[in-house]
Amino acid sequence: MTAARAEPDTGPGGEPHTGPGGGPGAEPAGHLVTVEGLSVDLPTRQGVVHAVRDVSLSLRAGECLAVVGESGSGKSVTARALLGLAGDGADVRARTLTFAGRDLRRLTPRQWRLLRGRHIGYVLQDALTSLDPLRRVGDEVAEPLEVHGLASRDDLDELVAGLLAEVGVPDPGERLMQYPHELSGGLRQRALIASAIAARPSLLIADEPTTALDVTVQAQVLALLEARREAGTAVLLISHDLAVVARLADHIAILYAGTVVERGPAADLLAAPAHPYTAELLAAVPTVDGPRREVPAPRSAPPAETGCPYAPRCPLADDRCAAQAPPPVAHGPGREVRCWHPGTVRPGPPDPDVPPLPLDRPAAPAGGAHAVRPASPNGRAAAPAAGPAPGRAVVTVRGITKRFRSPGGSWRTAVDDVSFDLVAGEALGIVGESGSGKSTIARIVLTEFDADAGSVLLDGQAWSGLRERDRRARRSRIQLVDQDPLSSFDPRFTVEDVVAEALPRARHGGRDRVVALLGQVGLQPGLLRRRPGQLSGGQRQRVAIARALAPAPDVIVCDEPVSALDVTVQAQILALLTRLRRDAGVSLLFISHDLGVIRQVCDRVAVMKDGAIVEIGDVDTVFRSPRAVYTTALLAAVPRIDAGPHARKPVSATDLKGPP
Known part of the structure; x- marks a missing residue:
């Protein structure tokens, strides 16, 4: 990384810059972090990328500042600039870049190493890739204590066990001896937080710490960060989801194309967004409360090079927006916005590539409209009765059970006596925590796994338990859209190859057929020759959907298809799936841990816990009047865009592990 350089102390127009304290460049009193005019340029093969442009932020001890934006908005680069980790060859410039009174622009590499871990802790998004797979968890947590000489070797085990206990890891004495792959996603993230707070840093940077975690683990991780903030630690929270940060943030800064387009107190910004991009982010978040609404797909267009970068989507x-970039202007107490029309927020038109959504939905099946898993006389919960559903059942699941052997030799029941019908044209959601059995059911329906007991029928005919050659003729009728399409694409294939491979040979219409399929999912023919690694996350997911549509299936199994996407890209994909249901009449078996997504897409929902369905019924009825204790706990854990006490109410882990 190129050392940070001092920018002339002038405003955007060249006038002398006056700090909030009144004098030129004065640092605000009491601020732990002060950033003024931060710009970061990154070298690439295609030229220099202006990743961060004139960003100004400040943060006090005991406060949480959330930096929110889509992928590529510059939020992570901003955070990494505070750690001296902007990247090789990065050109970092700032008028002011201070931490605890120290000028970060003048630190040597050795001084940066002394600062990181000891005074600034860092929690990354993916704990599995952040933790060394060859080191025990205890060694990872102990590293900051050892590097900075804060503990003797004799005291390390006791201190590490205490840190793991502090962040809610059960049996910390045993867990510190395990390797990262032996922990669940939630426990890995807790271990990463324990490592980040081991040296008691005064600033904790959390970069997307809850992305792709299920709602209950997400609530617990946010509670841990909230506890650190209440203990006096400053928290810089990076996220793409305003609902996640609403509970924790005191202040919010919205980034678009490397620029802060709006910032201010969280309660005011969430209640009355002044910038249309902020309003778009808020509208894109699926909700579990209130009337169910169809969320229009946000417009998709690259940022403008001149004028306001958001203008192509606004x-x-x-x-004037196209010709001249707006300067930051005050918008109420403590608020600032870059917009020529601040506060004039109104819903935007849908993405022209995605036709309007239908306002009506197919009637939900009446059979088994709302059932819970009752206790049987022998004490074991009995499966809720699915009941006969009106219309043609394209998938019939009856009594499936699946067990897996653990490394220690014991058996774990992943799916326990599950039954349901998927009717032609409907979307059935399956929701639950990680490890509840959702994805195992999907794999059994796809016949990637064989059930130990029970059966699966496809359009009333045997599907499970057959030899693959006996299923091959009907294989095209059921397709998969996975969470990570990049890992399922051949990296050597072009987009045309990926989609054409799924076309039936008898109907292999060549490029014209592929272009038509791409058009169905809102992609232009110009992408045909690109490879998967050259596409954005949303584009890859659209290609995956086009590939699934290629053989004209009756059923598409969607396994966490939007869990790793930005909320705006997520809204586009959900709108696309809703339209495809209408136009193609395809049925969806939709697996997700996100209850808001399930509510937006699905007609019915099945709630799973410990391999069993504990409640199934019409999605509106289940969400409005849940009968199972576990469903109630799941709904309570959902982040909400609410700046009041409800959003800050912590969710106890015991509430999430109680009886169904």
């Missing part, structure tokens, strides 16, 4: 854009 419903308010005019000639």
Whole structure:
């Protein structure tokens, strides 16, 4: 990384810059972190990328500042600049870049190493890739204590066990001897937080710490960060989801194309967004409360190189927006916005590539409209009765059970006596925590796994238990859209190859057929020759859907298809799936840990816990009047865009592990 350089102490127009304290460049009193005019340029093969442009932020001890934006908005680069980790060859410039009174622009590499871990802790998004797979968890947590000489070797085990206990890891004495792959996703993330707070840093940077975690683990991780903030630690929270940060943040900064387009107190910003991009982010978040609404797909267009970068997507854009970038202007107490039309927020038109959504939905099957798993006389919960569903059942699941052998030789029941019908044209959601058996059911329906007991029928005919050659003729009728399409694509294939491979040979219409399929999912023919690694996350997911549609299936199994996507890209994909249900009449078996997503897409929902369905019924009825204790706990754990006490109410881990 190129050492940070001092920018002339002038405003955007060249006028002398006056700090909030009144004098030129004065640092605000009491601020632990002060960033003024931060810009970061990154070298690439295609040229220099202006990743961060004139960003100004400040943070006090005991406060949480959330930096929110889509992928590529510059939020992670901003955070890494505070750690001296902006990247090789990065050009970092700032008028002011201070931490605890120290000028970060003048630190040597050795001084950066002394600062990281000891005074600034860092929690990354993916704990599995952040933790060394060859080191025990205890060694990872102990590293900051050893590197900074804060503990003797004799005291390390006791201190590490205490840190793991502090972040809610059960049996810390045993867990510290395990390797990262032996822990669940939630426990790995807790171990990463324990490592980040081991040296009691005064600033904790959490970069997407809850992305792709299920709602209950997400609530617990946010509670841990909230506890650190209440203990006096400053928290810089990086996220793409305003619902996640609403509970924790005191202040929010919205980034778009490397620029802070709006910032201010969290309660005010969430209640009355001043910038249309903030309003778009809020509208894209699926909700579990209130009337169910169809969320319009946000417009998709690259940022403008001149004028306001958001203008190509903005419903308010005019000639001035296209020609001149707006300066930051005050918008109420403590608020600032870069917009020529601040506060004039109105819903924008849908993405022209995605036709309007239907306002009506197929009637939910009446059979088994709302059932819970009752206790049987022998004490074991009995499966809720699925009941006959009206219409043609394209998938019939009856009494399936699946067990797996653990490394220690014991058996774990992943799916326990599960039954349901998927009716033609409907979307059935399956929701639950990680490890509840959702994805195992999907794999059994796809016949990737064989059930130990029970059966699966496809359109009333035997599907499970057959030899693959006996299923091959009907294999095209059921397709999969996975969570990570990149790992399922051949990296050597072009987009045309990926989609054409799924076309039936008799109907292999060549490029015209592929172009038509791409058009169905809102992609242009110009992407045909690109390879998967050259696509954005949303584009890859659209290609995966086009490939699934290629053989004209009756059923598409969607296994966490939007869990790793930005909320705006997620909204586009969900709108696309809703339209495809209408146009193609395809049925969806939709697996997700996100209850808001399930509510937006599905007609019915099955709630799973410990391999069993504990409640199944119409999605509105289940969400409005849940009968199972576990369903109630899941709904309580969902992050909400609410700046009041409800959003800050912590969710106890015991509430999430109680009886069904």
